Amino acid sequence: MADPGSSPGDAPQPSGAGRSDRPGGGLGLGLGGEPRRSPAVEDSEGEAGAGSGDPLALTLLHGAPPRGAETVDGGAWAYGRTGFALVSLFVAYHVLALLLHVTPHGGLAKRAKETIGYGIKTGAYIRATSNIQSWSMFAPNPHRSNVFVRVLAEDQAGKIWDLGHDMHGRRRYPYVFYDRMAKINRRLADRGAYLEPYAAWACREWERTHGGEPARRVHLVKISSRVPPPEEVVPAPETIRPSWTTIGHDPLRLELKREPLKVLECAMLREGQLSPERRAQLGLPRAPEGHYRPVRERGLERAALKESAQESAPEKGGEGE
Numbered sequence: 001m002a003d004p005g006s007s008p009g010d011a012p013q014p015s016g017a018g019r020s021d022r023p024g025g026g027l028g029l030g031l032g033g034e035p036r037r038s039p040a041v042e043d044s045e046g047e048a049g050a051g052s053g054d055p056l057a058l059t060l061l062h063g064a065p066p067r068g069a070e071t072v073d074g075g076a077w078a079y080g081r082t083g084f085a086l087v088s089l090f091v092a093y094h095v096l097a098l099l100l101h102v103t104p105h106g107g108l109a110k111r112a113k114e115t116i117g118y119g120i121k122t123g124a125y126i127r128a129t130s131n132i133q134s135w136s137m138f139a140p141n142p143h144r145s146n147v148f149v150r151v152l153a154e155d156q157a158g159k160i161w162d163l164g165h166d167m168h169g170r171r172r173y174p175y176v177f178y179d180r181m182a183k184i185n186r187r188l189a190d191r192g193a194y195l196e197p198y199a200a201w202a203c204r205e206w207e208r209t210h211g212g213e214p215a216r217r218v219h220l221v222k223i224s225s226r227v228p229p230p231e232e233v234v235p236a237p238e239t240i241r242p243s244w245t246t247i248g249h250d251p252l253r254l255e256l257k258r259e260p261l262k263v264l265e266c267a268m269l270r271e272g273q274l275s276p277e278r279r280a281q282l283g284l285p286r287a288p289e290g291h292y293r294p295v296r297e298r299g300l301e302r303a304a305l306k307e308s309a310q311e312s313a314p315e316k317g318g319e320g321e
Contacts, residue, residue, distance in 0.1 A: 097122035098131065145224050146251055149188040149261070151198075152219040153206050160219070163202060168223055173242075173251055188261075189222045195262050196269060203266035207274050212284035214273060214291075220261040225254035270295050 079087070100117045103109045117123055126132055148166040155161065164170070167182045188194050199218040206215040228240065233249045235241070240249040266272045273292045274284070 093120070093125075096120075097125050101126050101131070102133065144227055146227060146254070147186050147189045148223040149185045150221040150223055151202055152221065153202065153215045154217040154219065155210075156213065156216055158216070163206075165202075166223060168256070169252060188220070189224075192261075195220055196264060197271075199262070199264040199266075200269040200272040203269060203272040204274055206266075208278075208282060208284075212274070212279060212282075212287065215266050218264050218266060220264075222259040222261050224257050224259070225251065227251075228254075267291075267293075269293070 096116075097120075100113050100122050103113045105113070146168075148168045150168075151163045151165040153161045153163055165181065165185075167179065167185050170181070171179060188198060199220065202218050203215055207213065228236075228249055233241070233247060235246045236249050240253045242248060242250045264272075270293050273287070274282070275292050275294070276286065279285070279287060
């Protein structure tokens with residue numbers, strides 16, 4: 001039943017009635033078969049949806065498109081000629097900086113890279129925008145040597161044990177699956193700051209897997225072999241070539257060089273021992289007092305000293321009065 005205050009045209013209509021989907025169709029049949037103008041035609045004669053009382057959905061779907069606003073340069077570009085020129089120069093500079101950054105450091109490209117890059121300061125731009133990338137591990141400057149770090153543990157009786165952390169002999173060549181330990185070996189050899197944390201972890205692992213008995217020392221030894229150039233492996237001598245081919249080389253048959261990196265005492269390393277809580281979780285016997293050496297929390301220590309100084313200051317003042 002229709003609302004008494006509404007007109008016949010405002011009565012609800014069944015689905016599909018009251019509009020025409022044909023192009024240019026502005027007439028439809030309302031209730032009773034009377035022709036009725038669609039909201040699209042009514043809105044096209046004046047402002048779209050202004051004062052017509054039609055719902056917003058009908059206005060958006062069937063109303064006339066709004067008048068086009070004036071655009072810069074006839075609407076050809078989002079910005080004017082000046083903005084387009086500035087954006088184009090920035091994109092060109094960015095692409096040139098990236099190309100110079102990934103250009104090899106040797107050969108004919110070296111002179112062009114140094115001259116152009118220094119003149120327009122591409123190196124500073126690359127560093128400021130954090131676009132630094134290095135592909136030297138792949139090309140054109142691959143590694144010239146195989147580097148491994150052998151981790152040896154010395155027990156309380158003075159016997160040396162190889163923990164098997166180095167990649168030499170850990171996989172056969174050619175291999176299919178990547179082992180992350182290869183990169184860990186190279187980082188340990190290249191950056192000395194990693195040696196103590198890694199040795200502390202090795203000490204904890206030894207203690208965990210040996211009934212709570214700590215190791216005495218951890219020895220870190222760098223092992224390396226020279227990668228022969230192509231002219232030395234085509235064909236390759238029998239001493240280094242694989243058994244199934246006459247060219248190439250087997251990395252496991254190359255001559256090894258050993259270089260001691262560091263010897264660290266497990267008892268002196270921070271976090272080189274299992275904490276009392278960890279020993280309790282593992283069901284290990286309690287360690288002697290002072291066995292565990294945690295990392296110093298310097299910020300907390302400074303805050304505690306400052307707080308104690310503030311608490312003791314009034315007391316000293318009262319004693320002096």
